[in-house]
Amino acid sequence: MGKPETLVEKIWKQHVVHHEPEKPDLMYIDLHLVHEVTSPQAFEGLRLNNRKVRRPDLTFATMDHNVPTKNRDVIQDQISKKQMDALRKNCKDFGVTLADMYHPDQGIVHVIGPQLGLTQPGKTIVCGDSHTSTHGAFGALAFGIGTSEVEHVLATQTLWQKPPKTLNVHVEGDLGTGVTAKDLILAIISKFGVRFGTGYVMEYTGEAIRNLSMEGRMTVCNMSIEAGARAGLISPDETTVEFLRGKPNVPQGEAFDEKAREWLALATDEGAEYDETVMIKAEEIEPQVSWGTNPGMCVPVSGSTPDVHESDDVARALEYMGLDENQPIQSINIDHVFIGSCTNSRITDLRKAAKIVEGHQVSDHVRAIVVPGSFGTKEQAEKEGLDAIFKSAGFEWREAGCSMCLAMNDDVVPPGGRCASTSNRNFEGRQGNGARTHLVSPEMAAAAAIEGHFVDVRQFAANVYS
Amino acid sequence: MEAIREHQGVAVPLDRTNVDTDQIIPKQFLKRIERTGFGQFLFYHWRFDDDGNKREDFILNQPAYEEGSVLLAGENFGCGSSREHAPWSLLDYGFRVIIAPSFADIFYNNALKNGIIPVQMDEEQVHQWMKQAENEELVLTVDLENQIVCDDNQDVHFDIPAYHRENLLNGLDDIGLTLQHEDKITAFEHAVRA
Ligand code: SF4
Numbered sequence: 001m002g003k004p005e006t007l008v009e010k011i012w013k014q015h016v017v018h019h020e021p022e023k024p025d026l027m028y029i030d031l032h033l034v035h036e037v038t039s040p041q042a043f044e045g046l047r048l049n050n051r052k053v054r055r056p057d058l059t060f061a062t063m064d065h066n067v068p069t070k071n072r073d074v075i076q077d078q079i080s081k082k083q084m085d086a087l088r089k090n091c092k093d094f095g096v097t098l099a100d101m102y103h104p105d106q107g108i109v110h111v112i113g114p115q116l117g118l119t120q121p122g123k124t125i126v127c128g129d130s131h132t133s134t135h136g137a138f139g140a141l142a143f144g145i146g147t148s149e150v151e152h153v154l155a156t157q158t159l160w161q162k163p164p165k166t167l168n169v170h171v172e173g174d175l176g177t178g179v180t181a182k183d184l185i186l187a188i189i190s191k192f193g194v195r196f197g198t199g200y201v202m203e204y205t206g207e208a209i210r211n212l213s214m215e216g217r218m219t220v221c222n223m224s225i226e227a228g229a230r231a232g233l234i235s236p237d238e239t240t241v242e243f244l245r246g247k248p249n250v251p252q253g254e255a256f257d258e259k260a261r262e263w264l265a266l267a268t269d270e271g272a273e274y275d276e277t278v279m280i281k282a283e284e285i286e287p288q289v290s291w292g293t294n295p296g297m298c299v300p301v302s303g304s305t306p307d308v309h310e311s312d313d314v315a316r317a318l319e320y321m322g323l324d325e326n327q328p329i330q331s332i333n334i335d336h337v338f339i340g341s342c343t344n345s346r347i348t349d350l351r352k353a354a355k356i357v358e359g360h361q362v363s364d365h366v367r368a369i370v371v372p373g374s375f376g377t378k379e380q381a382e383k384e385g386l387d388a389i390f391k392s393a394g395f396e397w398r399e400a401g402c403s404m405c406l407a408m409n410d411d412v413v414p415p416g417g418r419c420a421s422t423s424n425r426n427f428e429g430r431q432g433n434g435a436r437t438h439l440v441s442p443e444m445a446a447a448a449a450i451e452g453h454f455v456d457v458r459q460f461a462a463n464v465y466s
Numbered sequence: 467m468e469a470i471r472e473h474q475g476v477a478v479p480l481d482r483t484n485v486d487t488d489q490i491i492p493k494q495f496l497k498r499i500e501r502t503g504f505g506q507f508l509f510y511h512w513r514f515d516d517d518g519n520k521r522e523d524f525i526l527n528q529p530a531y532e533e534g535s536v537l538l539a540g541e542n543f544g545c546g547s548s549r550e551h552a553p554w555s556l557l558d559y560g561f562r563v564i565i566a567p568s569f570a571d572i573f574y575n576n577a578l579k580n581g582i583i584p585v586q587m588d589e590e591q592v593h594q595w596m597k598q599a600e601n602e603e604l605v606l607t608v609d610l611e612n613q614i615v616c617d618d619n620q621d622v623h624f625d626i627p628a629y630h631r632e633n634l635l636n637g638l639d640d641i642g643l644t645l646q647h648e649d650k651i652t653a654f655e656h657a658v659r660a
Contacts (some may be wrong), residue, residue, distance in 0.1 A: 008518050017654045018647050023629050026647060038549065040499035051641070054651075066497070079497040086499045130548040130572060146550035146576035147501075148640070156644045158651055162627075194484060198571060229547065230571050281607055289559045294484055296544075313483060408493045415516065427488040427546060 004269035007235050008166050008201050011141045011266065017158055024160040030123040032153050033109045034061035034096065036087040037408070038128030039389035042151035043090040053302050054157045056095040060118060063087060064108045065408050067101050069371050069398035073174040076410055087204035094154075107374020107400045110134040110342035114218065115376055117247025121236040121263035126153055127322040131342050131424065133224040136233030138240055139266055141201070143230040150351040164201040167229065171206035177465045178458035180352075181216030182344060182422070184208065185223045186288035188280055190298035197229025200276065203268065204234050208282035214243040215348040222343045223424050226295040235267035289329045289454050290426045290439040292317035297426070301444070301456045304328045320428055321436050322416065330454050332438070334418045337368035337449040338431070339395075339442050341405035341423035345373030347380050349422070354386045356446035356461050362394035363452030369396040369411065371403040395449070407432045420448040467581045469637030473562045474607040475535030479596040480525055483540035487573065490544065490552040504551055505558030538596050538605050539566040541589070544573025553580045559658065563608050567592055578630050581637065583608055585615060586622045610634060 005013075032055075039061070046053070053059060057407035060398045066080040075081045076243035084101070091098035105112055113119040119135045124241055125142035126132060128150040135142035145159070153159060175184060202224050204217075212220065217234050224232025234240075241260045244250050251259045286300035297317055299305070308315050308325040318325060323332065339345070339353050350372060370390050372378035378400055381387055387397045404411040405423040407430070415421045415434030422445050423430075426437035440448065447457040458465060495507040514525050520527045526534075537556070543566040544552060553576045556564070562582060567589040569577075577584045585608060595617070598604045607616045610631060614621040633640070 018650050026644065026650070028651070028658075037496050037618055041501045041550075044499070044501075049641070077497070083499055126548075128548060130546065144548040144572055146553075146572060146579060148550060148576065148579035152641050152644065155641045156648075156651060158644060160489075160629075160644070161642070185615050194545065195568065198542070198568065225546075225572075228542065228570060294486070369554075406493050408496065425486075425488070425546060427486045429492055430488055433492070433511060433516065 004272040006166055006272045006274060006327065007139055007203060007233060007266055008141060008266045009163065009272070011122055011124065012163055014122065018204065024162045026158050027124060027161045029114070029126055029153050029157055029159060031118055032059045033113055033125065033127035033153050034059060034133070034150070035065055035109050035127070035129060036063050036083050036145050037065045039150055040083060040086045041147050042128070042154055043094065045151040046094070046154060051155045053094040053154045056097070057370065058157060059096045059154065060088060061091050061096050062099040062106055062109050062112060063101050065402045065406065067399070067401040068191050068409055069401045069403045069411060072101050072399060085402065099199060104375050105461060107347065107376065108342045108402055110218075110222065111346060111373030111377065111436050114138065114214070114243070115247070115374060117244055117249035120244065120250065121240060122266045130225045133230065133232050134218050134222040134342055136224065137214060137295050138244070139233055139236035139263065141231055141233065143293040144225065150321060164231070165275040167197060167200035167202045168277040170277060170279045171208040173283050174208050174211055175282045175285060176450060177444070179285055179287060180441040180443060181212050181219040181287055183288045184282065185220045186290065186295065186298045186439060187254065187285045189223065189227050189296045190225065190288070191280060192278055194226060194294050194296040195228045196278070197224060197227035197232070200229050202227070202229045202232040203274070205268070206233060209234055210237065213348055214239060215346045218346065219343055223295065229348045232412050237238030237267065238265045270302065287441060287457055291321065291323060291329065291435070293320055293426055293428050295424065295426060295439060298439070299329060301329055301454060312317060330417070330456070333453045334420045334438070334448055335365055335367065336413050336417050336419035337366055337445050338371070338404040338421040338423065339369070339404070339445050340373065340403050340420055342373065343424045344422035344442045345371060345377065347377050350377070350381050350386050351384070353442040353446040354389045354459060355464050356443050357393045357395070358389050360393055360450045362449045366449050366452055368449040369398055369404065369413070370396065371398045372400050374400045393450070404431055406430060407435070420445045420454070467579065467637050467639070470562065470581050470583060470634050471611055472607065472609050473535070473583065474605060475562065476531065476533050477536045477595060477599040477604040477606050478525060478531045478534035479540050479599040480537060480539045483594055484542045484545055485539055486546035487544055487549050487552040488546055490553045491549065496549060496551050501554055502558060504555035505560070508559045530603065535560050536563045536565065537561050538599060538606070539564060541558040541567045543569050544577070548572045548576070550576045550580070553577045553582050555623055565592060565595070578634065579640070581634065583610060583634060584634040587615065587622065587624055591622055602616055
């Protein structure tokens, strides 16, 4: 046996195409996901230089950021339409598979990759999108890139990368009842800050992580970038294997079992060393609510906003958010609820939110929408009757897309509006100019929709958790 | 990409930390399919009010900084979304250098790909320059070859990975460089598929 290695080291070794001392390595990319917003200039660059897409078979495109979620045929904004038309044309010209707005595989790029089995352990995966870290949940090395790098990968199927430093985020113990993966990652970011992962690839370890479903793991890895880390991953285990079994793009039958053995062997070895380790105790984590303008500005639902004198950043954030200092979180009234985004729009998210909603009515001053992460998720939810639960409670039930996570389409929170959102960014203006975002889990968002303000979902839905 | 060796310009102090790319260029301006013309949207909601009028108190709107081309900012500049529209808008507006105590990883790369020099400098020095630039015109010269930033009194060293420095100095086309290794890429593909 050689020296014990981390998952990242193992994946790295398998993908180096060219190595020179003092230089980044040339890395092979196994899967390149493409969406309409960060790709047009990259395809244009190829055209200008007479270049082709090297591996259309390893490239997969969808439309998610701009697509209308109400009526697919009504695109209010002509520039949005132009961007989607450009992707259609680019995919056609360069031979890239596209799941467009009407395609059954369509959805948020980070939701469909895993659903289609394109995302697999040990792969290197990139996309012109910072939440590509999501795919790390499968033990893939997945990270976001800019448009120039998108062009580079299209043309060469490689990227120049320095071997990353590794950071072990160790979660001790298990999460309490009613405390979710979203609460865990928000608590991690608020404890260690929005920059602690910068320059690192994070690996999440520990009992609480092992006990998460794949959907929960995706929620955690998704927000690695909010801690500054381009990639966050989790060693593959039986949960990973079972999720992928039978998915469209994985081997089937015996070949699958053989592949699964390869995947499991990628897990970080006992005794492997990380460059850094941080620890957090799962038992101490409560449901979280963000109060400020970055994802680190979060407190437990039993808490309050901070003291205005804490720092200039705090003062600025409180002002933008229209909140008082030391204001109890549960006294904050909301007028919008968004259940969706690549963080929390998968079938288990919708099931859990529906459980909370069932038998209740959305508060009359709240507008609440559910946007499934993909066409497939929507179909599955409808099969299970989740849409009926949401609709009869007063939620709008939409088509798949990014929607109100970044409000590039018509799903916008108005200026001064306050939204309980299951997405990942509470930056100024993210959900609309002047909009105020509070990041929460789907369960917490559902409970807030009904009460019209934040509540501790563990008390609100005590019957569900008993 | 245009080569850049040295740049001299007026410093603009943006005394904020965690400036995210949603602030640098809000999403409603990401719909264009060109690389150019993004400067007018830079820091849009900080520069303009809801009616599109200039906010006089925002630093970029003050006449003294009109010609500014060196941006001084707080920690974790460029965090959030991977949108390369952020460096495109900074560049198009006229910034060639950004000096900050730290940068978000994706932004750092995106800046380099567009010929913007991201200068990582200790916090104290950045703050000293910010204070100075708030009170009087501060002209900074960035000498990439020698990895120094000079004001009237001192030369301050900064680190930048050698590989990135070379590419900036020579304005190299990354893809062209990589394709020099095409045989290796092909060999890798054959080995994996075998
Ligand atoms: S859902 Fe939001 S964060 Fe996720 S890819 Fe879409 S816009 Fe980005």
